[in-house]
Amino acid sequence: MADLKVNIAGIESPNPFWLASAPPANTGDQVMRAFDAGWGGAVWKTLGEPIVNTWSRYGALDLNGQKMMGLNNIELITDRPLEVNFREIAEVKKRYPKHAVIVSLMVEAKREAWHEIVKRAIDAGADGLELNFGCPHGMSERGMGSAVGQVPDYTCQITEWAKEASTIPVLVKLTPNITDVRFAARAAKRGGADGVSLINTINSITSVDLDTFAPRPTVSGYSSHGGYCGPAVKPIALNMVSEIARDPETAGIPISGIGGISNWRDAVEFFLLGATTVQVCTAVMHYGFRIVEDMIDGLNNYLDEKGLANVHELCGKSVGHIRDWKNLDLNYVVRANIDQNKCIGCGLCYTACNDGAHQAIGAKPADNGRTEVWVIEEACVGCNLCSLVCPVEQCISMQQIPVDAEPCSWEQYSSGKGKLAPRPQDNH
Amino acid sequence: MSEHSASSYKLGELKPALSRNEALAEANRCLFCYDAPCTRACPTHIDVPKFIKKIASENLKGSAKTILEANILGASCARVCPTEVLCEGACVLNDLHDKPIKIGRLQRYATDPFVMEGTQLFQAGEATGKKVAIVGGGPAGLACAHELTLLGHEAVVFEAQARLGGLNTYGIADYKLDIETSLKEVDWVQSIGFSVRTNTRIGQDVSMSELLADYDAVFIGVGLGSIPTLGMPGEDLAGYEDALVFIDTLKHQSIDQVSLKGQRVAVIGGGNTAIDAVSQSASLGAEKVYMVYRRGREDMGAYDHEIDLALSKGTVEIVYMAQPTEILGEGGKVTGLKCVRHRLKAADASGKSGIEVIEDSDFVLPVDRVFRATGQAKYRDFFAGVDGLEVDRSGRVVVDGNGKTSIDKLWASGDCANGGKEVVNAVAEGKAAAQHIHQALEAKTHG
Ligand SMILES: Cc1cc2nc3c(=O)[nH]c(=O)nc-3n(C[C@H](O)[C@H](O)[C@H](O)COP(=O)(O)OP(=O)(O)OC[C@H]3O[C@@H](n4cnc5c(N)ncnc54)[C@H](O)[C@@H]3O)c2cc1C
Ligand SMILES: Cc1cc2nc3c(=O)[nH]c(=O)nc-3n(C[C@H](O)[C@H](O)[C@H](O)COP(=O)(O)O)c2cc1C
Ligand code: SF4
Numbered sequence: 087m088a089d090l091k092v093n094i095a096g097i098e099s100p101n102p103f104w105l106a107s108a109p110p111a112n113t114g115d116q117v118m119r120a121f122d123a124g125w126g127g128a129v130w131k132t133l134g135e136p137i138v139n140t141w142s143r144y145g146a147l148d149l150n151g152q153k154m155m156g157l158n159n160i161e162l163i164t165d166r167p168l169e170v171n172f173r174e175i176a177e178v179k180k181r182y183p184k185h186a187v188i189v190s191l192m193v194e195a196k197r198e199a200w201h202e203i204v205k206r207a208i209d210a211g212a213d214g215l216e217l218n219f220g221c222p223h224g225m226s227e228r229g230m231g232s233a234v235g236q237v238p239d240y241t242c243q244i245t246e247w248a249k250e251a252s253t254i255p256v257l258v259k260l261t262p263n264i265t266d267v268r269f270a271a272r273a274a275k276r277g278g279a280d281g282v283s284l285i286n287t288i289n290s291i292t293s294v295d296l297d298t299f300a301p302r303p304t305v306s307g308y309s310s311h312g313g314y315c316g317p318a319v320k321p322i323a324l325n326m327v328s329e330i331a332r333d334p335e336t337a338g339i340p341i342s343g344i345g346g347i348s349n350w351r352d353a354v355e356f357f358l359l360g361a362t363t364v365q366v367c368t369a370v371m372h373y374g375f376r377i378v379e380d381m382i383d384g385l386n387n388y389l390d391e392k393g394l395a396n397v398h399e400l401c402g403k404s405v406g407h408i409r410d411w412k413n414l415d416l417n418y419v420v421r422a423n424i425d426q427n428k429c430i431g432c433g434l435c436y437t438a439c440n441d442g443a444h445q446a447i448g449a450k451p452a453d454n455g456r457t458e459v460w461v462i463e464e465a466c467v468g469c470n471l472c473s474l475v476c477p478v479e480q481c482i483s484m485q486q487i488p489v490d491a492e493p494c495s496w497e498q499y500s501s502g503k504g505k506l507a508p509r510p511q512d513n514h
Numbered sequence: 515m516s517e518h519s520a521s522s523y524k525l526g527e528l529k530p531a532l533s534r535n536e537a538l539a540e541a542n543r544c545l546f547c548y549d550a551p552c553t554r555a556c557p558t559h560i561d562v563p564k565f566i567k568k569i570a571s572e573n574l575k576g577s578a579k580t581i582l583e584a585n586i587l588g589a590s591c592a593r594v595c596p597t598e599v600l601c602e603g604a605c606v607l608n609d610l611h612d613k614p615i616k617i618g619r620l621q622r623y624a625t626d627p628f629v630m631e632g633t634q635l636f637q638a639g640e641a642t643g644k645k646v647a648i649v650g651g652g653p654a655g656l657a658c659a660h661e662l663t664l665l666g667h668e669a670v671v672f673e674a675q676a677r678l679g680g681l682n683t684y685g686i687a688d689y690k691l692d693i694e695t696s697l698k699e700v701d702w703v704q705s706i707g708f709s710v711r712t713n714t715r716i717g718q719d720v721s722m723s724e725l726l727a728d729y730d731a732v733f734i735g736v737g738l739g740s741i742p743t744l745g746m747p748g749e750d751l752a753g754y755e756d757a758l759v760f761i762d763t764l765k766h767q768s769i770d771q772v773s774l775k776g777q778r779v780a781v782i783g784g785g786n787t788a789i790d791a792v793s794q795s796a797s798l799g800a801e802k803v804y805m806v807y808r809r810g811r812e813d814m815g816a817y818d819h820e821i822d823l824a825l826s827k828g829t830v831e832i833v834y835m836a837q838p839t840e841i842l843g844e845g846g847k848v849t850g851l852k853c854v855r856h857r858l859k860a861a862d863a864s865g866k867s868g869i870e871v872i873e874d875s876d877f878v879l880p881v882d883r884v885f886r887a888t889g890q891a892k893y894r895d896f897f898a899g900v901d902g903l904e905v906d907r908s909g910r911v912v913v914d915g916n917g918k919t920s921i922d923k924l925w926a927s928g929d930c931a932n933g934g935k936e937v938v939n940a941v942a943e944g945k946a947a948a949q950h951i952h953q954a955l956e957a958k959t960h961g
Contacts, residue, residue, distance in 0.1 A: 350573065373546050376564075387573055387575050479534055
């Protein structure tokens, strides 16, 4: 069995699965129950000057019968007194000394305020700190959360203040509501951050009531944009994590990956793109702490199967597989191939290709009352669309076609160094 | 795992394997209930949502382990369990979409790649030096032997037949579980490393007193016996048999050898063995199949879903409130089944209404074959040979909740103690007995 212990920026954790700073990590009782269920660490619900929440505060996007593919919230940071939170943190650390307790912080942009809260968190026994520069709603109107994360200089400045007072590792939690996350990560690093966590939630309005015209979640007929998370945001988070892992200025900075993680497979993707730990919120809000059992079991089986001894061996393995577009091979030719034995005759590939792609699939009524489809090879640009819409497993596969040409990227081609293989457009 | 479905099911499989596509879609339909009703409904308490979530995350090994740790015969139970009245019957989606999660078929999807491929997931425990004899290699005995081996005891299974598996191998309808599948599972279960003596009937080849003297504990999982004759004229005619023999023959012979094309069949009885014999007779091409039962449908032991399956064949007719009185024949062969009609009498003190024969109500069903499925006999003689073993009036070994019998060192469970339930009950009880035997042996060592 593989070793799931990890060390991220000096924070030790029995496994890489942490609760994200959010309702599941709101109280000592929850965090302890989560540890009993198997979670390796928890980032405490963000602490700061107590706030007041609205009552109605979550909205969700359901997709074709699957509930909560995306979750939106307009909740603020902790609404419980700081003393209570710190007392519970101390209690948890006393009872679970080996688990990672990271305390998320957010106070106004004043040096003393940051120094004070950092010290109190350390006194309570925190193993690490996470600076919340990410909340996109409410707190940002008061100059905190993403209002900090969106301005690299503020990010750097406040990170410096926190580091001045801290004797334990400091992670900076980044907002995705930004044009290029690398600038935020670089600023955090300049400020002395020991690592970064991402993503926080994305600005969003999940839905609108068509009768009352009020967006959801509705507070007395009104709403406010909220923060979006859950399975729907994973691709955005994966990209942002990989950008920081690839950026020469931040490469190697410890990353705690967050965003849409529901199972061990999602987690492995984050590890492969450079994360060392992962944090989960929505999936726990949906299914409870118990989901970590399969995360641990699945990761263990996967590492064994791959012959890897620990999670660190997995970290960043896919980073080298990402390149700038200009360096991709333009002579790598693939073409759709339909396995007629598997085809159920729904014709979805035909519609998709005919209207939405390159008119490279033919269709006609078949004798069995279904639709017969075939690939028009000379027209197929190998875009993958038909294989993506096909409901049958491995019915449409993309097959590599050998070409009589050397690999050639755009960079090579545009600088006159490479030759392009013939393309379908040439036939028209 | 489509390769597993390409087996020898002669009459087609009732619940075929799911493809990966189907399994993932089905697994993602599971709500992942809290304190799940399906898990509570399963006699072996498999954590159903947990194994289904693991299918969804494609942690198939974890999924198989979740199932098999709870129920070592999870692969055959996936096929033979009456899920309609167990896990799937309990599924909350019955109230929402009308269609429960296909738990049995998902269970098969997760376990087949390991059980049918012979991939071991378990290891024998550290040897304790204790020896336990298991009498009977059916579901109860196998579950007991496996659990004892896990716990480090040396289990030796004594089986009267040439093959292990009990009714899984010899009795369950072929369209649910064929013999090859049962034997593959048996091999896999045994591969954890316990020994087996087949063709050894305890009480005949080896005595119970020998076992009780030579072993630290003995477990009896002998199941039930054959179906006794009914004591009416004509029971010596060719074409009249025990329904279990008919089902067993079908499992072992080619479809041509057992075809019933052009024949008319009567099955006597109203339980699940009777309904299996009816369904299979119909599937084998019988022109007409009568099921003769002495009371009304509400008293029939057969499951509704099994009755519906049988009736869906079109050639099946259930003759209620009728009692066979004679098997008619010509030239030594069955030609008909003579019956009388019953009617209900006023209810007795227990609330159950009695039945009485209607005078001069004789009628004859013109049939070529008659199968009796009127209840398996208990091994009364065998139990009587065990000194001091308490047996109840209906011939069941008396046991407590742990399978402990009235005498020292002896446990029993499965059909022989519960009177005849399902494979999954036999597994649950056999495993529980093993755990209790373990406690008793530990207490002896340390006490
Ligand atoms: C026709 C039929 C159909 C059924 N269909 C289903 C179904 O679809 N689903 C379901 O869940 N259940 C079904 N059942 C019930 C199920 O088969 C039993 O509940 C289950 O097999 C009981 O297991 P067991 O180990 O107690 O007994 P058995 O399976 O009967 O095994 C007992 C074993 O002990 C051996 N034995 C007996 N005496 C001795 C001796 N003296 N020495 C050594 N060995 C001995 C026997 O040869 C046999 O192998 C069916 C039963 C019948 C009869
Ligand atoms: C209701 C709710 C409250 C949250 N509160 C906080 C918070 O106080 N501090 C914080 O850093 N992130 C907060 N988050 C963001 C989560 O920590 C996490 O970054 C985000 O939900 C993405 O992960 P997920 O897709 O697993 O939910 C909150 C999210 C939700 C849904
Ligand atoms: S989830 Fe709990 S707190 Fe929220 S609305 Fe329902 S009952 Fe109330």
